Amino acid sequence: MRRAVCPGSFDPITNGHLDIIGRASKLYDVVHVAVMINQSKKGLFTVDERIDLIRRVTSDFGNVQVEAFHGLLVDFCKQREIPAIVKGLRAVSDFDYELQMAQMNNGLSGVETLFVPTNPTYSFLSSSLVKEVATWGGDVSHLLPPLVHEALTERLAQQ
Secondary structure: OOEEEEEEOOOOOOHHHHHHHHHHHHHOOEEEEEEEOOOOOOOOOOHHHHHHHHHHHHHHHOOEEEEEEOOOHHHHHHHHOOOEEEEEEOOHHHHHHHHHHHHHHHHHHOOEEEEEEOOHHHOOOOHHHHHHHHHOOOOOHHHOOHHHHHHHHHHHHHO
16 A cells, blocks of 8 residues: 655645645555644644644545654654655745755655645745734635635634
């Protein structure tokens, strides 16, 4: 069985993330979405809320498994016998950082990283940017799955 992982914080998941996960789901039998826990960051959504949102918006793919993980991504891969990491690249600046991570991950465990060029529609998109624009009342509905946009709108209204 061919397995890959798409890691990230997904706070919240965007259409750009969904595009990469969807494309990976066509190439692999199982795509694990690893919601990485970064205790130094305060998320807008809890890890459990992110997992729930991701499960709901990826359910149509049929081969996506979503779970949280804390620690090294290569350990997540080893524990699940995942030989490949799939990462979307938006720009050259992403490549510089991601290449270093790919080389480190391969050196630590032999896990390969596959870079997928981001759909040009989402080349500027990040969860941080979406949250910032939405916080100031900007329309981000076209950048998120409807379910996620609704959750984001509700969360920001609570603050």
